[in-house]
Amino acid sequence: MxxxxxxxxxxxxxxxxxxxxxxxxxxxxxxxxxxxxxxxxxxxxxxxxxxxxxxxxxxxxxxxxxxxxxxxxxxxxxxxxxxxxxxxxHADQMNFASDIGMMFLDHLSRKEVLKLLESRLHQLQTQVDAYASAPKHRYGLGVDFAIEHHLVHLRADVTWLHSIIHRIKEDESDDGIE
Amino acid sequence: MxxxxxxxxxxxxxxxxxxxxxxxxxxxxxxxxxxxxxxxxxxxxxxxxxxxxxxxxxxxxxxxxxxxxxxxxxxxxxxxxxxxxxxxxHADQMNFASDIGMMFLDHLSRKEVLKLLESRLHQLQTQVDAYASAPKHRYGLGVDFAIEHHLVHLRADVTWLHSIIHRIKEDESDDGIE
DNA sequence: TATAACATGTAACAAGTTACATGATTTC
DNA sequence: GAAATCATGTAACTTGTTACATGTTATA
Missing domain, CATH: 1.10.10.10 (Winged helix-like DNA-binding domain superfamily/Winged helix DNA-binding domain)
Structure with a gap:
């Protein structure tokens, strides 16, 4: 890089x-x-x-x-x-490692998927707390912009994961395999 | 990876x-x-x-x-x-290449920064359009989740960039260097 | 007759990581 | 006397990329 x-x-x-x-x-x-x-x-x-x-x-x-x-x-x-x-x-193409896993959700039981995603949600929230409590103005303005940027994405991710978990809970139809 | x-x-x-x-x-x-x-x-x-x-x-x-x-x-x-x-x-630590650049914003003139960020914004919006118009249900549910995930982050990024650009425009104080 | 599609790679390179090595000085 | 801080790396390895090579068959 x-x-x-x-x-x-x-x-x-x-x-x-x-x-x-x-x-x-x-x-x-x-x-x-x-x-x-x-x-x-x-x-x-x-x-x-x-x-x-x-x-x-x-x-x-x-x-x-x-x-x-x-x-x-x-x-x-x-x-x-x-x-x-x-x-x-330049806006470079983002790729999220976790998207690969999302493609294969149906290979695990709904119950286990929920357990795994909730663990991820918990880690995300810990990260949000860490960034939100980061001290300000440490090195010019730039670092603060970067931290704010991170927070924006972390919070978007939290919201999205919440919504995914909610939808999986709602969905009674498929109980997955394995 | x-x-x-x-x-x-x-x-x-x-x-x-x-x-x-x-x-x-x-x-x-x-x-x-x-x-x-x-x-x-x-x-x-x-x-x-x-x-x-x-x-x-x-x-x-x-x-x-x-x-x-x-x-x-x-x-x-x-x-x-x-x-x-x-x-x-597992929620792995995200790192954005663009954050490195954000740290050094003050090395360019306000005018040029705005030009550069607006170009990035334009590219982001093109990406949003591409993901938003992606055909659905191509391979199980998983791919759609991944595309939705991307869209969430892209839109968060657009909103954030808008806000950054707005703030830089407002800020009359610093005209940067070089 | 050319070129696209089919199907496989290799070689050379670039970038990054982990684990280890070295040796002085200051602090507990 | 042990451990942390100062200051530098190297060696072995993994991963990934780019550009190139090869040869057949179907299509235009």
Whole structure:
């Protein structure tokens, strides 16, 4: 995914940083926006370096482990803006893992389907609570937009799941198999 | 993604099929639910075979190219039900590529952001129309549930984008940079 | 005679994950 | 003296994509 590069370049545009610093920031503040792992960040930074989008130089404070500090190049800035425009203007096709399961509902008994979906509903509601109680204004406006966006989708999902569960309960006709 | 296996196993549970047949079905009827490519399906079928979840045998009609027909094993059925239960009961963390871009809105001028987001809005609306006009009851109830699910999220996204655009228009304070 | 449909893939690549490794320093 | 924090990764693996290859038969 190219969003990982966009994210790293965006953070480096604000200020030059070393890998550990970027990873800490992402883990502490952006865990709701991305699931990028640390090794992936290090590897992506290497790639951005090879591509000439960032420069790196070593720094060391006292006896602490040496750091590789990454800084944007002008090619990197250009690339960032290109990717940002692409990202903002394009609505990419969403695919939900759970839709595959929905296709095969009739392979389980109505009772079990209800149990499973209610468990999912419960998890969704937990997620809604987590996002709704997220502290505001942590890093510019952008993160708050992203959190709001998540909430919108989570709440839509909750409403939809409620409706599906309701309809399955109503439906006395089919008792499924297995 | 394990949903690709779940999908293939689910289709094979209904009836034994060869790869080409599965791919045709997916392309014609499930393009709104999955974006799995043909080579991926062939490779996944191989893996399912190696894992003992499906058996394969050759068939040939006249001089036509030979087919590999895949059929579920009992281990495969068990695996299918395990994955289905997991899939239905679990709400996996959603991540939206577009949220990364939203974080860096302030790096572009208000005017350009509006132009970009309006383009995205237009694409979203096209997608809504496509899903809303999708023919019903193509393969059991499940596909319709999935399409309805997509529509729910697409419409939520449209509403949200509208609101974001509106707020950006209102906001006279910040004119962005670059 | 060309091209679409039938049926299978392979090879090369890109991206991401997990689990592990290293070694110093600060804190409990 | 143990554990957490600082700071970097590598190796092995999995998954998926793209572009290409192959050869037959029916259709226009």
């Amino acid at each position: 190219d969003e990982r590069s966009l994210l790293l370049l965006g953070l480096l545009l604000v200020q030059s940083q070393h890998g550990y610093q970027l990873n800490e920031f992402i883990e502490r503040n952006l865990s709701r926006v991305t699931d990028m792992k640390k090794s992936t960040a290090y590897a992506t930074l290497d790639r951005l370096c090879d591509a000439g989008f960032v420069d790196k130089h070593m720094e060391q404070e006292g006896n602490r482990p040496p750091r590789k500090v990454y800084a944007m190049t002008s090619a990197g800035k250009q690339h960032f803006y290109d990717m940002l425009r692409e990202n903002l203007s | 394990d949903e690709r296996s779940l999908l293939l196993l689910g289709l094979l549970l209904v009836q034994s099929q060869h790869g080409y047949q599965l791919n045709e079905f997916i392309e014609r009827n499930l393009s709104r639910v999955t974006d799995m490519k043909k080579s991926t399906a062939y490779a996944t079928l191989d893996r399912l075979c190696d894992a003992g979840f499906v058996d394969k045998h050759m068939e040939q009609e006249g001089n036509r190219p030979p087919r590999k027909v895949y059929a579920m094993t009992s281990a495969g059925k068990q695996h299918f039900y395990d994955m289905l239960r997991e899939n239905l009961s």
